[in-house]
Amino acid sequence: MDPPLINENSFSAANPSSFSLTEIWPFPPSSSTALGLRVANLADRDGSLDESNVTEQSGGNRNGNRKGIDLSSEEDGSSKTVSTTTSAHDLNDLSGKRRKISGSRNENSESRAEIEASSAANNKPAQPSSKPSEPPMQDYIHVRARRGQATDSHSLAERARRDKISERMKMLQDLVPGCNKVIGKALALDEIINYIQSLHCQVEFLSMKLEAVNSRMSMSPAIERLHPKDPFDATGMIFGPQPTKDYVQGPQSEWLHMQVGGSFKRAM
Amino acid sequence: MASNQSNCDVSSQQEPNQLRKKRRKSTQTTESHLQNDGTGEAKNQPTVRWRTCTARRIYSSKLLEALRRSRRTTSPRGEKTREVRETADRVLAVAARGKTRWSRAILAKRARLLRVKKVKKPKVGCDRMLQESEKRKKLPAVERKVKVLSRLVPGCRKVSFLNLLEEASDYIAALEMQVKVMTTLSEILAVAGGGAGVGGGSSS
Numbered sequence: 267m268d269p270p271l272i273n274e275n276s277f278s279a280a281n282p283s284s285f286s287l288t289e290i291w292p293f294p295p296s297s298s299t300a301l302g303l304r305v306a307n308l309a310d311r312d313g314s315l316d317e318s319n320v321t322e323q324s325g326g327n328r329n330g331n332r333k334g335i336d337l338s339s340e341e342d343g344s345s346k347t348v349s350t351t352t353s354a355h356d357l358n359d360l361s362g363k364r365r366k367i368s369g370s371r372n373e374n375s376e377s378r379a380e381i382e383a384s385s386a387a388n389n390k391p392a393q394p395s396s397k398p399s400e401p402p403m404q405d406y407i408h409v410r411a412r413r414g415q416a417t418d419s420h421s422l423a424e425r426a427r428r429d430k431i432s433e434r435m436k437m438l439q440d441l442v443p444g445c446n447k448v449i450g451k452a453l454a455l456d457e458i459i460n461y462i463q464s465l466h467c468q469v470e471f472l473s474m475k476l477e478a479v480n481s482r483m484s485m486s487p488a489i490e491r492l493h494p495k496d497p498f499d500a501t502g503m504i505f506g507p508q509p510t511k512d513y514v515q516g517p518q519s520e521w522l523h524m525q526v527g528g529s530f531k532r533a534m
Numbered sequence: 535m536a537s538n539q540s541n542c543d544v545s546s547q548q549e550p551n552q553l554r555k556k557r558r559k560s561t562q563t564t565e566s567h568l569q570n571d572g573t574g575e576a577k578n579q580p581t582v583r584w585r586t587c588t589a590r591r592i593y594s595s596k597l598l599e600a601l602r603r604s605r606r607t608t609s610p611r612g613e614k615t616r617e618v619r620e621t622a623d624r625v626l627a628v629a630a631r632g633k634t635r636w637s638r639a640i641l642a643k644r645a646r647l648l649r650v651k652k653v654k655k656p657k658v659g660c661d662r663m664l665q666e667s668e669k670r671k672k673l674p675a676v677e678r679k680v681k682v683l684s685r686l687v688p689g690c691r692k693v694s695f696l697n698l699l700e701e702a703s704d705y706i707a708a709l710e711m712q713v714k715v716m717t718t719l720s721e722i723l724a725v726a727g728g729g730a731g732v733g734g735g736s737s738s
Contacts, residue, residue: 431696431699434699438703438706440581455683456679458683462687462709465709468713470615470619472716473622474618475716476601479724480723482727
């Protein structure tokens with residue numbers, strides 16, 4: 267998979283921040299977008315590596331989320347804009363093969379040499395990238411206070427961290443029904459919190475129900491004979507046809523209420 | 535009794551064979567679908583971990599055993615619901631096999647309770663927090679929600695946001711499974727209770 271991604275044309279002068287990369291990669295030291303591609307796939311394992319190549323690309327491939335970071339890195343890499351234009355074309359070709367993590371970065375792959383001017387226009391999410399990096403990007407959570415992002419390594423690490431966060435948020439959104447339609451971290455977190463609270467309520471409710479059943483069962487000794495295997499097979503039967511995702515939703519709670527009403531009648 | 539059990543075995547053996555085949559297909563499709571996303575991380579994903587039929591079976595069996603045990607031991611009259619709920623949470627934590635922070639926190643809570651009686655100390659920093667929130671009317675909205683979320687997931691109060699999200703996703707998947715199992719268990723036990731009361735030898 268590596269050879270087709272890495273082209274000789276896309277190599278450019280080595281960046282000091284990518285020196286660690288050259289030790290690892292057998293290919294000539296470069297800031298190729300392809301390398302960045304490849305390394306972007308390793309983002310999960312080593313964020314710093316990924317970021318060193320990402321700055322090399324320094325195309326308009328950034329999302330608006332990067333804001334001032336792009337500017338600072340672009341200013342650093344302004345000398346390499348010529349090389350990055352050629353690499354940008356490779357980006358265009360390779361964008362289809364990207365994974366989700368790097369794919370979100372490389373959406374806007376029409377990079378020009380004047381990246382600073384056009385980055386605002388190219389960035390699809392309508393976030394002004396001309397803002398300095400200071401405003402504490404209210405969409406993001408900082409556990410640690412953010413310092414000025416002068417050095418690249420910090421911004422790279424932050425970018426990797428942000429990507430991890432967005433990946434986990436997506437996973438959470440898949441779990442929580444109805445969270446896909448919501449855009450933005452705050453609202454999504456709202457949904458998640460509500461969902462967890464509703465699950466807690468359901469567990470409480472079910473534990474009350476189980477306790478009622480338990481007490482009833484302990485009264486009649488005949489039930490003790492219940493074969494341990496039966497519940498599993500029965501649960502299998504009940505679990506099998508049911509779709510897993512649609513289970514915990516609003517109408518289900520009404521169904522549960524009906525069930526409780528039925529069992530209470532039987533108990534009394 | 536022996537004949538009843540043997541009959542149960544016979545009838546129960548035929549069904550699970552067919553059911554297991556169907557279940558295997560469904561679990562395989564979900565797992566293969568998820569494998570495309572991550573390199574070899576399919577089994578670690580919370581959705582896969584907590585949605586397999588094996589997980590449900592393990593949890594339901596353990597829950598049944600725990601409930602039976604708690605039924606036999608004398609239980610306080612007033613707090614039975616809390617006991618059942620804590621049992622269910624404990625069994626869920628055990629089913630997690632110690633890989634997640636919230637499961638370890640749940641088990642540690644119980645271990646601590648058994649050793650020392652819980653004395654709730656008033657929060658010392660509470661006043662300071664109120665003052666700060668008055669000065670800064672709006673903490674970033676997301677941060678507030680993160681705090682609420684960290685309180686909801688057990689054992690995750692001082693955890694970084696990244697790990698909190700991961701714990702939360704695993705916790706949600708586990709809770710979903712818990713709800714499903716408890717619902718079906720209560721159904722079955724209720725039906726079984728009713729059925730056994732009416733006709734003891736119905737299965738024969």
